[in-house]
Structures are given as structure tokens and as C-alpha cells.
Amino acid sequence: MDVHEVIVIGSGFSGQSAVIGLQKAGIEDWIVLERRSFMGGTWCQNTYPGAAVDVQSPLYSISSEPYPWSQIFAERDELERYTNFIIDKHHIRERTELNADVSALDWDDD
Numbered sequence: 001m002d003v004h005e006v007i008v009i010g011s012g013f014s015g016q017s018a019v020i021g022l023q024k025a026g027i028e029d030w031i032v033l034e035r036r037s038f039m040g041g042t043w044c045q046n047t048y049p050g051a052a053v054d055v056q057s058p059l060y061s062i063s064s065e066p067y068p069w070s071q072i073f074a075e076r077d078e079l080e081r082y083t084n085f086i087i088d089k090h091h092i093r094e095r096t097e098l099n100a101d102v103s104a105l106d107w108d109d110d
């Protein structure tokens with residue numbers, strides 16, 4: 001059984017932000033578990049026409065990761081590119097297990 005100091009569940013912006021926080025805190029032993037066969041969360045999963053943010057993109061960004069958005073309300077393709085930019089910049093892809101659906105958690109007092 002693999003043992004890690006931290007397991008991050010999901011590879012969307014929340015998971016990416018968690019990893020960035022772990023890296024800043026100097027915690028190196030982490031992995032991400034993602035139930036899908038691909039990474040990125042919302043902006044890689046939703047492809048319907050017109051999908052876009054309704055919060056201005058400079059605000060709808062990870063605060064430590066500004067981006068040269070092409071428009072104020074980014075559309076999903078650009079959000080997907082941003083997502084993958086974050087994932088690659090922080091080497092999250094290499095440490096993500098895909099098709100890993102977390103179905104239960106147990107607390108171990110020890």
C-alpha cells in the first residue's frame with residue numbers, strides 16, 4: 001500500500017490550489033487522486049456551447065497565478081488552457097492518479 005503525507009482528492013481548481021499551498025508549505029509527499037480519465041475538473045468536463053465564467057477572469061484566477069486573459073469573461077476553452085497551464089507549471093500531472101475514484105475515507109487515530 002502506498003502511503004503519502006497528503007492525498008488531494010480531485011484535480012480541479014480546488015485540488016490545484018491545494019497542491020500550490022502544499023508546495024509553498026514545503027510539503028513534498030503528496031499525490032492527487034482523480035476519478036476521471038483526465039485532469040482539470042469543471043473546465044475540462046463541461047463543453048456545452050457558451051460555457052464561460054460570469055465572474056471577471058482576473059478575479060476568477062488562482063491569486064498567485066495571474067494570466068493574460070484574452071477577454072474579461074473567459075470562455076471554457078481558455079479556462080481549460082489556464083487549468084492545464086497551472087497543472088503543468090506545478091508538475092501536478094506527474095503526480096496524479098487517474099481513474100481513481102475515492103469511495104470511502106477512514107480516520108486513523110494513530
Ligand SMILES: Cc1cc2nc3c(=O)[nH]c(=O)nc-3n(C[C@H](O)[C@H](O)[C@H](O)COP(=O)(O)OP(=O)(O)OC[C@H]3O[C@@H](n4cnc5c(N)ncnc54)[C@H](O)[C@@H]3O)c2cc1C
Nearest residue numbers: 010011012013014034035041042051052053054055101102
Ligand atoms: C459554465 C460554468 C460557469 C462557471 N462560472 C463560474 C464563475 O464565474 N465563478 C465561479 O466562482 N465559479 C464558476 N463556476 C463554478 C466552477 O465549477 C468552480 O468555480 C470551480 O471550477 C470548481 O472547482 P473545484 O476544483 O472545486 O471542482 P471541480 O472543478 O468540479 O473539480 C473537482 C474534481 O474532483 C474530481 N472528483 C470528485 N469527486 C471525486 C472522488 N470521490 N474521487 C476522485 N475524484 C473526484 C472530479 O472529477 C473533478 O475533476 C462555473 C461552472 C460552470 C460549469
